[in-house]
Amino acid sequence: MAELKLRNLQKTYDNGPTVIHGIDLDIRDGEFMVFVGPSGCGKTTTLRMIAGLEDISGGSLSIGQRQVNDVPAAKRGVAMVFQSYALYPHMTVRENMGFGLKLAKKSRAEIDEAVQRAADILQITHLLDRKPKALSGGQRQRVAIGRAIVRKPDVFLFDEPLSNLDASLRVQMRIELAKLHKDLATTMVYVTHDQVEAMTLGDRIAVFNGGRIEQVGTPLELYQHPANQFVAGFLGSPKMNFLPARLAESSAAGSRLTLAGNTGISVPQKCPLALESAITLGLRPEHISWQPQAADNTIPAEVDLVEHLGGEQIVYARAAGIDQQIAFSLPSKDIAPARGERVFLKPEFEACHLFDAAGQTLAGRAVGA
Incomplete structure (x- = not known):
């Protein structure tokens, strides 16, 4: 587990606009932090900077006691679950989940143990020998989450992982993600544009707007005591x-x-x-x-x-x-x-x-x- 510290974090594209305007945020060890906001507000860009998939233009980012501005993504101790499942179609569920550990040259016994543990947590043991084409959307998303779990990262990053699922399955997966956070007790950062997901999942929520954070707080704090009209209007349906x-x-x-x-x-x-x-x-x-x-x-x-x-x-x-x-x-x-x-x-x-x-x-x- 690890805490994250974002200090005056900025992102400017080459010969382009500044899209992140100096974000300051502390994410506590073991916290489920949700980034929420409309499309184009900077929440996914910030997540990708944490993951190491986007360069940091200014400020600093620390994971645990390390400043990781220039640390490659593979060495940051983070695992990311994307909106698309990104599973290898020719591999079984077992092979998909263990592929990262295989690349890291872990032993077969270590891989099998980690995959079995993740499958037990996600209740997909009976799917381990299937290929992705034989899975439903919800099952594929569980496999993608399982692939992240086997790495035992310090921080889990989720980029709108439920947006491809139907409404009833999103509700079920929200419950399972909340249970997963409780079971793993690991720091999680979750990006969504869905304020219902934000209110039901987050220990705290950071509301983004125009590359800035408008307010950070618990779901009830933001709902009952919004700092401004944008936050008040964004949360609630x-x-x-x-x-x-x-x-x-x-x-x-x-x-x-x-x-x-x-x-x-x-x-x-x-x-x-x-x-x-x-x-x-x-x-x-x-x-x-x-x-x-x-x-x-x-x-x-x-x-x-x-x-x-x-x-x-x-x-x-x-x-x-x-x-x-x-x-x-x-x-x-x-x-x-x-x-x-x-x-x-x-x-x-x-x-x-x-x-x-x-x-x-x-x-x-x-x-x-």
Whole structure:
């Protein structure tokens, strides 16, 4: 096992753009760290620099007590699992898993022992004599993970390993990866664009955007206390609602906001900005309910769409003067408003988030925090 230290890590391509802009990050020994963010944000490039597959343009990278900027990939003590399985089609599962050890000139007994151990962990012992064409997608991914396990690396690196699998198999493999981390107790770094994978797998999550890290924290820390509007909007499904507003009043008792469309609402957070400043009000769908009649601190809206998802319903409504829809969730047992119905939204304002014009968090806390 090993900890990783990234200090002002940078990547600039020859005669090209800088894509990683000075990342500072500590990954603890034995931690499951997830890099998450949209396509092109730099998460995979950072992973490849850790693996030694991309040169480091600036800063330093340490694995354990060694700075490894110029250490070849094969000598860094890392093993990488790619999005594509990259199995040799003419080799059996046993041969695929043991091929790296064979190249390292390990004895046949050592190879057989390591392959058997990995197969037992991944529950693929019965597949060892098959070839890749006789395996399902999930089985092939297990073999690719097993090939990494036999090397007994200090750090496991995963580059979107589940993206080629169907939805139900991704859920199963997430459970198996979490169990694998617990069994091996090895440092793991996992790249994904899927915020559900990030929230369910990571001990901590690093949210990437534009070659920088926006925030690092546990899944609940990021969900309940986002540092900015980008993090707040990226984590959560459906994502957080963002309503444009202006600050009308502010005191120790709270703030009065005017939403687009001239709806006035009161929130319990004090807002440290000048009056009439532009503000964005953030509300998660689970913190909004509805009622058929107007009342204090409600937002009038008209229902556009109701999605029935089995265990819950997602209602999309549109408020006067606000361009984007407002999403809120209901248990499936509740009666949802009909499409076109006029409703009055009742947010839990004690759980709201306020962001300034630059998208930085001003105030906000989650229920129970």
